[in-house]
Amino acid sequence: MCGRFVVASAGSDLVGVLRVDVEGDDLPEPSYNVAPTAQVAIVLDSVKEELPVRRLESARWGLVPGWAKDVKIGARxxxxxxxxxxxKPMFRSALEKRRAVVPTSGYYEWKTVDGAKIPHYIHPADGSPLFMAGLYEWWRDTSKADDDPSRWLLSFTILTRDSIGRLGSIHDRMPLFLDPDHADAWLDPTTDNVRDVLDAAIDAAPALADTLDDHVVSRAVGNVRNNSPELIEPVDD
Structure with a gap:
């Protein structure tokens, strides 16, 4: 699973290789302890125009489907x-039509050792962005007026798969990582073979996972109120 992650950069510094066309006005600041329900910058290909436009937009972590009665469902x-x-009805429509890439610097995972949960920070060894496959949805708050700009909520979820190799010794699930080529294919809203694209990304993920480093970090990361660069610094086991 992926329940906490890090976004140490913002804007174009985060997604240069994905060739974003438009950056949103309200992108969140960098964060060293992103938790569910937080606002996060995601990449999506909008099809409102004749040709897809690649956008970097602020979205709430925790998918809220259009049919939901309220946003609480997203927390799960x-x-x-x-x-x-x-x-899964929660995800089926988004898989076909609304796929996203979640750019991160790395993520946290907890390894259980003798009954104690030890947090690890998992990240690219070279400091490059770590892209995760995601799905997004738009949800309309019917309690708000048509001219209220906050009536629409953009939300997302992060895909996971079985862990492999060293990461499997930390936790049995890991995010579905994407290299830039698979990220392009995943974002393409015109594809009619989504499962093939997804399977190709799943097959390629182990090689990308092998390039990641990990180290033990402070248990302070367990408190979402803590948010500073010190959280990703290595500590003794």
Whole structure:
């Protein structure tokens, strides 16, 4: 699973290789302890115009489908198992039409050792962005007026798969990582073979996972109120 992550950069510094066309006006600041329900910058290909426009937009972590009665449902939908998407009404429509990339600097995972949970920070060894596959949805708040700009909520979930290699010794699930080429294919709203694209990303993820480093960090990361660069610094086990 992925329940906390880091975004140490903002704007174009975060997604240069994805060639974003438009950056939103309200992008969140960098964060060293992103938790579900927080606002996060995601990449999506909008099809409002004749040709898709790649956008970097602020979105709430935790998918809220259009049919939901309120946003509370999103608190339970911050991850989605990639092998179960077609069978879940929560995610099925987004898989077909609304795919996203979540750019991060790395993420936290907790390893259980002798009954104690030890937090690890997992990240690219070279400091490059770590892209995760996601799905997004728009939800309309019917209690707000048509001219209220806050009536629409953009939200997202992060896909996961079985962990492999060293990461499997930390936790049995990991985010579905994407290299830039698979990220382009994943974002393409015109594709008619989504499962093929997803399976290709799943197959490629282990090689990308092998390039990641990890180290133990402070248990302070467990408190969402803590948010500073010190959280990703290594500590003794």
């Amino acid at each position: 939908a911050f991850n989605a198992r990639s092998e179960e998407l077609e069978g």
